[in-house]
Amino acid sequence: MRIQREVGTTFLYVTHDQEEALVLSHRIAVMNAGRIEQVGYPEDVYERPATRFVAGFIGTSNILDAEVSGVDGEFAELTAPGATRLRARFTGTLGHGRKVAATVRPEKVHLFNTTAEPPAGWCVLQGVVHDVVYTGVSTQFVVDTPGGELVAFVQNAQRIDDAGAPGQPVRMAWDPEFTVLLEKVDD
Template sequence: MTDTIAIDVRKAVKRYGDFTALQPISLSIHDNEFFTLLGPSGCGKTTLLRMIAGFEDVTEGEIFLFGDEIKTLPPHKRPVNTVFQNYALFPHLTILQNVMFGVEMQGKPKSEAKARAGEMLELVQLSQFAHRKPSQLSGGQQQRVALARALAPQPKVLLLDEPLSALDLKLRQAMRFELKEIQRETGITFIFVTHDQEEALTMSDRIAVMSAGRLQQLGNAQDIYERPHNMFVADFIGETNLLEVSVDAIQDKRAICHLGGGHELTCDAVDNIGIGSKVHMSLRPERLFLSDDPTESESLAGTIRENIFVGTDIQTLVTLENGPQMTIRTSNSDRGNKRIFEPGTPVYVNMEMGAGRLLVD
């Protein structure tokens, strides 16, 4: 990632008649950045990607590519390529011919197109399949061919519209690391669209979380996960406990909060949340632990409801006294050091220092 701005979106809006699919959005994407647009179906992420590609008109606002305004530029004149969810390979052409296609469309000699296609197939480790047809390859191999074909014309920006969603889980996980490595090797700006938060967290330099046509938060994976701005981001990214609290006092930049049932919690104060505010606090399950006795840190009394084995973790559900239910996760590697309490056992839910995060609802 460099300081050069590859894509600059300035108050871009997209309307379809009376429906506003994308509210005014502004963001800058750096050259050589792996940037992800993350959100549920219908949030506007693919609409924004298609506006950058030129497949959708910009209703209001502007989009700049390396300083040049491209809103009125047709798709074929933009130095941008797209990898689609369904790969869109030509079934009658060989793998080599598929990858050569974009270079030949630029008017380059066949020999140059063939050499470039060979380089890209080597990059995605498919040189040995150059003379096969797409139908003779697996889904993961077809995905890599589509990537090679999009990279061959040397675009300044590569757009990826949920390219891994059709793959099975293990292949999808493997392809995440391959995509990130290819992005590093080529130095091309990748803009990746997904609804899968794990994909976004593991691959991205920065993430733009979107919902209902609006940008909810922009930051790196740790910022988004550890310091969510609002309830949507906290709940959408990973798993969390959302507790309704009222802010009773603020001392030394710490907020003292009241939870139903007489429980008191403290956490870092947040701008725009003052004394008397009724808001939500986010507590990640892995930042909590159980004990027989209250600790010197935050402790909430409750009763074990259920233990659920989920492979890497034990997920424990606890019902607080006169309060809500909470989820606590204990790593299987900690089972020898941490007691697993049986259902019905009175316990205390303890918080790690800094675990609580107040949310601007």
């Protein structure tokens, strides 16, 4: 990056290391089988992936197969296995019953026990903790849901003696602003 700033010219850097691409790039082009899937600023590609491939290739992502059950202003109301509420901001038109894929990054997900209520209006998914991995900075929770396995990264902001318990029922919840609709999923 220092050399690029000093020379003041455009660099084209090709890598398969996603973290390196996010750190070093001003703009990223994600390619799949010789085709460009998405071009954008690193934060746009990471926070708002355009396709399933980009969501899975850049970082870890939870992908949910869902169906549009309604539209509430700028938000699509979705149904998915295990979801008591699932919403995503959208632009354009979405018809009732349309199959979609929705994604949320694991660091956006909060875990609640079954007696605690997530904030009103948040997306909520029921599940059971399958695995817990303490990584120092955060703890990774793998949760089995009726729609498949999802992941939550919980920052270790406080001292943790017991990082969690497999078999524990939980609610995964997040602000619907972090739900991103991906390409249409047709059967």
